[in-house]
Amino acid sequence: MDNGSNEPGGPLVAVSASTEVMRHPEAGEHLLGPTERQRAARFRQEEARQDYVAAHVLVRICAARVLGVEAAALTLAQQCPDCGDHGHGKPYLAGHPEIHVSLSHTHGVVAAAAGHHPVGVDVELPGRTGTAVEVFERVLAEAELKLVQAHPDPGRAFLRQWVRKEALIKIGRTTLDTLGELDLSALPLDTPAGLPLHSKYEDLYLLDWQDDTGTGATVCAAATRPPHLATPAALAP
Template sequence: MTTEAQEQGAPLVVVASADAVLRHPEAGEHLLTEIERGRAARFRQESGRTDFVAGHVLVRLCAARLLGVPAAALVLAQECPDCGLADHGRPYLPDHPGVQVSLSHTRGVVAAGAGHQPVGVDVELAARGGSLGAVARRVLAPAELALVEAAAEPDRAFLRQWVRKESLIKIGRATLDTLGRIDMSALPLDVPAGAPLRSRFEDLHLLDWTAPEHGAAVAAVSTARPRIVELVPAG
């Protein structure tokens, strides 16, 4: 079965509220593995648990749309490259080694990506507590920091660079320790609400957008051009 994404060779990226994901007709904790259910049960706050479950459901829905199969047919696993444990780390589909997946969740909003090429996604709320402060100086290159500090809204400018860099971590091109050595200052910081911005960074396609309905900044990166799709039931 050939899907539209396969025809275009584009990784799929979806952003939705956690509540919308869990209202999807295919959603449910029955999709989760025993390890995932155990992790979900350890959250002290119900909101954190909901976001975790929604993120792990959404990545299955995204991959299911890519492959043209029911979400229930997919098993999601994780493995940490540092310690080898299976309760955290980069997600993958053991039964579909040719498919790459990524997920992210923040308060009430989740994002996921799936493709036949490496893909990384990150989502963060635009309304955040605190300020950029020492965090920006630790994770931004000097030229990036100068642009952020000169921006009309430095916190929002930092958030844009942050989701970009987090997406690089998700795709395996960076770590928290190396973020400050990656310079993305040539990319524009001004991303209009609802208007995705496409750019290139080295060999990667970068897709930035602001989701005003969620109050969130989103970034997706892949070796192919990512494509935003809506959360809809399979048809």
């Protein structure tokens, strides 16, 4: 699906079922590096392992389309900004400091983004974030809390704000400890049926999408340039 934006330089964003990613012509666990393989092997549930692998494959495919190379030519690495460990933390492409990448995975669904400007992406499924009042109060600013509680479907409205804030964490705009201080109440809580929603928060461009026909996944990408939701053709080798 294409968001219709003509703004050049925006990151490429893709969302897919994990099984669909692994059917891509370039996909395969051979793309993973030694550290990624070690982490994948630690998952106790096979479904969770497959989601991890699919997300790490999809982000390579997105980056490959941006760079005009094969996915197998790219090395994905991670480094924690706090402890400096390379086994976890913010992902990056070794040898391509000009490219920014982000990825996310949940039960059976993955999302990834790549581009020449900073980007953060998150995907969640209904029921995965919790809808207890104490969760609302911890994550939402006061104005957001009122809007969510007044919404016909508070759980879905909360999920929309949650994925937005997770995307903003990944782009470095906030942290888990300060989510309640981030007020996104000016943004709409509902997205057009099956269509992406474009909005702005300060200097960032947000791309929201709700999959109402398949997985039910809620997705958000936050970027410094308008993101593009990739069509299947855009991800073809």
